[in-house]
Amino acid sequence: MGRKLIRNAVILTMNATDDVLHGDVLIEGNRIAKVGANLDAQADITIEAEGKVLLPGFVQTHIHLCQTLFRGRADDMALIDWLRKRIWPLEAAHSEDSVYYSAMLGIGELIRSGTTTILDMETVNHTESAFLAIRESGIRAVAGKVMMDHGTEVPPALQEDTEQSLQKSVDLLEKWHGAAGGRIQYAFCPRFVVSCTEELLVGVRDLSESYGVKVHTHASENETEIAIVEAERGMRNIVYLDHIGLARPNLILAHCIWLDEEERKIIRERGVKMTHCPGSNMKLASGIAQVALLHGEGIAVGIGADGAPCNNNLDMFQEMRLTAFLQKVQHGPTVMDARKVLRMATMGGAEVLGMQRDIGSVEEGKLADLQLLDLEDFHVYPSFDADWFSRVVYAATRGDVDTVLIDGEIVMEGRIVRTMDKKVVLKEADHALRRLLERI
Amino acid sequence: MGRKLIRNAVILTMNATDDVLHGDVLIEGNRIAKVGANLDAQADITIEAEGKVLLPGFVQTHIHLCQTLFRGRADDMALIDWLRKRIWPLEAAHSEDSVYYSAMLGIGELIRSGTTTILDMETVNHTESAFLAIRESGIRAVAGKVMMDHGTEVPPALQEDTEQSLQKSVDLLEKWHGAAGGRIQYAFCPRFVVSCTEELLVGVRDLSESYGVKVHTHASENETEIAIVEAERGMRNIVYLDHIGLARPNLILAHCIWLDEEERKIIRERGVKMTHCPGSNMKLASGIAQVALLHGEGIAVGIGADGAPCNNNLDMFQEMRLTAFLQKVQHGPTVMDARKVLRMATMGGAEVLGMQRDIGSVEEGKLADLQLLDLEDFHVYPSFDADWFSRVVYAATRGDVDTVLIDGEIVMEGRIVRTMDKKVVLKEADHALRRLLERI
Known part of the structure; x- marks a missing residue:
C-alpha cells in the first residue's frame, strides 16, 4: 500500500481539543504516520486537497445491511407491525444472492456519504454473503448474524433453535473475526429481548466474554416492545438485561428511547454503550431518545441510520442534523451544538465500538479512515470566516464527500466508489429483489 | 423560446388524482402544451429523460434570500435573541452588493435542489438588488421588502417611519409586480406584529387589497413573540391580525406553531394561508406546528426552508423529510405519508400563493416549472416495483436533481445552474460578506 500524502487540507482532527489545522496528512500502510503543516515527505500517491476539508470517516453504530433491499417497502408503520408484517417476511425470503447485493447497495451508499465504519446486524441466514460484501467493498465493519429463538409471528425461516443460533454465531465468529487484516470484527446480535429466550441471552453473555467481542442488540425502542418484555420477564427491559448479567461494557444498545431513571443508572454504571437513531425513531414514530441527557x-453515544426501510437513507449527514435539531426543539437551542454532534458521529462511534485508539479522529498512529469534503458549492457558502463545525454538520450533505479512505486504501475518489461497479450493483440489487419477492 | 420536448420520463404529475405516467411533456413557450405517451411532436430542443423522474418544481413559501450570506453565523440561539443579536445587526449592514450576492447564492442553492418558485421576504433596504438577482437567475418569485416601524433593539438602519415603509413598498411594487413576463410578483412583508405598528398593518391591509397582492408575514413562531404581542396588543397574535382586518385569503403566515383553537378557526374561516418551516422551527427550538391537523x-399549507442562518440549507428534500418525520414522531406513523408531503411541496405551495392554476403540477396549460431527477444511485435503489412517492420524499436528495426548467427555460442542466457563474457567485458572496462584517 505504500505511502500516501494528503496535502493542504483544512483538517477537522476531532482530537481531544477539537483542533482545526491547515496542513498535510502522511499515511504509511493503513495508518496515519504524521499530521502537520508542510510535511516534507515522499509518497507514492499524493492527493491535492487545497480548498477541501479532511475529517475522520463517520462511524455508524447501528446498521442493517441486509435490509437495504427493502428500502421503501415498509413505510408509514410502527415498529412491531413493521417487523412482523414486512421486515421479517422479507428477511425470511433472503438468499445468499440477495443478502450480498443488499449489503453491496448499502455499503455503496455508506461510503458515498462518508461512513467508513459500521456496526451491522444481519439477518438469521446467509450472513456469510454479507461478510463477503464487507470484505470486497473495503468498509470497516463489526457485524454478526441476528439471533432469534423466541417470539410470535416469526416466519419459519427465521425461527432458530437456541443451540443452533449460538453455534452458527460462533462458526461465523471464528471465520470472520479479525479478517481482512483486522478490518472485520464479529459481534453477537441477539435481535431484542422480545425475540430471545433467556437461555440464548445468557449464552451470548458467556460467549462474548470468552471471545472478547461485542454484543449488539436493540433495546427500549418502542413502548409495545417494553410492554411485551415487562409482561414476559416481569421487569423493565434494561433492568432485565442487567438481571441476567448482559449489562456490561461490551454491550451496545440501539435506540434506548424509553428509559426510566433506574435504567439510565444501569447503563451509566455498567459502562453499557448506546446508539442514537433519530431518523429511524422519527419515521417509525418510536419516540425521541434523551440523547443530550444521556451523553x-x-x-x-454513537449515531446510526438503522436500516434503509425505516429511514430511508443511510446518511450520517442527515442523522447529524436530526440529532441536533430534535434535541433543540425539545430542550432548547443550546443543548446540542454542531461540534458535539460531529464528535458523536466520529469519536463517539469509536468509543461505542471500543475502537477509540484506532479510529474516530485524524491523529498520528490511528488507522487511515478519512473523508475529504469539497465544499465549493452554493449550499455550503459563504466560506469567509466560517465555523467549520457548523458548515459540516448543519449545511454539508452526502453529495459533498469527494474522497474516502478506509484502512489506508482509497475506496472513493472524485465521488466514484472504486471498490464496486455501481451499475452492476444497482442492476443486480433490482434482480435480487425481484426474485426475493417471487419467493414470498 | 420555441418548443421543447421531454421524452420518456416517469412523470409524477401531482394532478388531482396524483397520476404517475410514463411519457413525454411538450412545452410551447413558457407553458406545458401536452402531456402523454409517445407524443408525436417536433421540438427545437429535445431532452431525453429515459430512466429519469419528472415532477413539478418545488414551491417554497417562506424564504429570506437576504439572509443567505449569514449561513452559520447565528447557530444555537432562539428566535428573539437570534433576531436582535445577530440577524438584525447583519441585515442592517447590508449594501446593494451584499443583498445581490446573498440572493444569487440562495437562488443558486434553490435551483440546484429543485425549487422553482419562492415566496421571499427581503430586508428593509436594497430590495431592488434582490429583484435584479431574481430577474437574472430565472427563478419565479413573489418577493417584497420587509417592513419594520416598531419594536425594541432594532438597529437604526432598520428603523422605518410608517409612511416611508408603505411608500417604499408601493414604489417597489409598482416597478416589479408582474416583471419578467409575470415571473416576478410583489408581496407586502410586514416582519411580524412585534415589529409593526397597527397603523402600518392597517396600511398594508388596504394597499394589498387595492393592488390585489399577497401579504407575507411571520406569526406565532415563538412563545416569547406571542407574549410580546399579548402584552402590547392585549390579545393573541392571530386574534389581533383578525381584529385589524388582516386575516384574509391574501394573508400568508409563516410558522403558525403556537395556535389555540380560536386562532385555528380564524385561519380556517378567513381562508388565511400558512407555511410550515420544520427545519427552522427545530433549529431555533421554536416548537412543532400541528401541520397534519391544520392540513x-x-x-x-406550503413548506419553506426559511433563511439559511436558521436551517442551514434551503433544501426542499430535507424539509419534506422533516415534515413527515416530525408529525410521525408526534402523532404516529400514518399521520403524514410521502404523497401528502409531496403535494404540500408542490400544489400546496401553489395554493398558498394563489397560483394553483399556473404552477404546482405537470398538466397541460400550466407554466413549465419542472425538475428532472436522476435516481440511478445507491441511496435511491432498489428501483424494482418501487413506490415513486416514497423514493422521492424519503430517499432522494438535492444531489439527485439533474435538470430544472422555470417558465419554459432550462435554468439547470446536468446539475449545472446555467443562469449564473457559480465560481463568481461563491467568490463575490465571500467578498460581500467580508465587507459587510467590516461595516458592523
Missing part, C-alpha cells in the same frame, strides 16, 4: 451523564 | 382541517 451529558457520560454515557458513550 | 386536515382544509387549511392551505
